[in-house]
Amino acid sequence: MAAAKTTTTAKSAEAKATATEFEFKGATFVIPAPLDLSDDVLDVIEDGGGERAIARAIVGQEQWATYKGLRCTIGEFNDFLDLVSEAAGFGDAGN
Structure with a gap:
């Protein structure tokens, strides 16, 4: 039982550590994992x-x-x- 929990925790940690990349109007933006x-x-x-x-703080000055x-x-x-x-990781902005 503990092994399965460790595996799930490891997968969750791995998923949280992944940056997300998207394209917008031909430019590529990379957003760090939420944490x-x-x-x-x-x-x-x-x-x-x-x-x-907020958007400026998330994407950083260069982006x-x-x-x-x-x-x-x-x-x-x-x-x-x-x-x-x-x-x-905040979901849709609701606009």
């Missing part, structure tokens, strides 16, 4: 940061610059936010 995100994300959430601030270079519309930002939220 590997910077704790700056928590600060932004706790400080009541808006959706853009945010890539996103900004895509010159997106508000609607496209909502699509991007959904992808970022899902990749970060």
